[in-house]
Structures are given as C-alpha cells and as structure tokens.
Amino acid sequence: MLETFEPLLRAAQGIALDDPASAVVELNERLDPQGEEAASLNLELKTLLDEGRIADRGELPVRWGRVAKPSEESLGFSIDVVLMNGAGPRHRHPLGEVNYCIAMDGAPTFQGQGPGWVVESPGSEHVPTVTGGTMLIVYLLPEGSMEFIES
DSSP states (O other): OGGGGHHHHHHHTTOOOSSHHHHHHHHHHHSOTTSHHHHHHHHHHHHHHHTTSSSOEEETTEEEEEEEOSOTTTTTEEEEEEEESSBOOOEEETTOEEEEEEEEEEEEEETTBOSEEEEEOTTEEEOOBEEEEEEEEEEEEETTOOEEOOO
16 A cells, blocks of 8 residues: 555655745645646545545544554655544644645645645644545654644
C-alpha cells in the first residue's frame, strides 16, 4: 500500500517547511492537486478508505490510521490518514507537517484552507479542524515527530 503514497512522499521530500506559503507553492508545482496524477491518487485513496484499509480507527469527527512509520521507504516521513468533519486533538509539530487534503463531501476546509496542500511550520501548534464538510487528510510528519498537548 505504501506505493499509493509515493507521489505525495516524492512531492514533500526536501521541502523547507519554515515558510508554509512558499512550501505550498513548491508542493503545487511538484504535484498539482487539480492535475491528472492527483485525480488518480484521490481515487486510489477513496478506494482504500471504502475498503477500510486507511483511517480505520475511531469514529467521526476523527477517524484515523497509521500507514507507515518513518523509514527509508517512506523517505523519512510517517504517514497517517485521517477522515475528519470536526476538530481533532491539540498537538505540536517539532519538525513541521505536510498535509494533503481531499474533499469528501460538502465544501470542507482544513485550518481554513480548501482541498490541496496545507503546511504547518516547525514548532507550530494547533487544534486540527475541518469545517463545512468532510475531508480525507494524509498527514506526512518528518521523522514522525508530533507531540500531543493536554488542553
């Protein structure tokens, strides 16, 4: 299943996350969320979701699942997939976070941004939130680095 995520991993490899807006521009150049490759990827991810192979734990507003721990094969990223239609747990990104977001229903936004790439900078902290519908989100964490924060 890791091969499904290879386009996302290749796109995120080597991206500087300290300037999220610039990182999104670079990610869009590497893998355009409106392009043919992304359309094919989105269909594959939706199929995996329908088959219960990703985001298979918990229940809405947050269903989640780990696809891979950081490794050489995952280019140093952990891969988590989350189906969201609300708020998740507060956490911090010591090394940043690259998110690839797919609209599932409604007109959803993640952190106020529509479908596509969303980047969190190193050291950032947030309560991940989807509003306006449901999104399938692939979280790529450098070295798998994330810290949950007690509210």
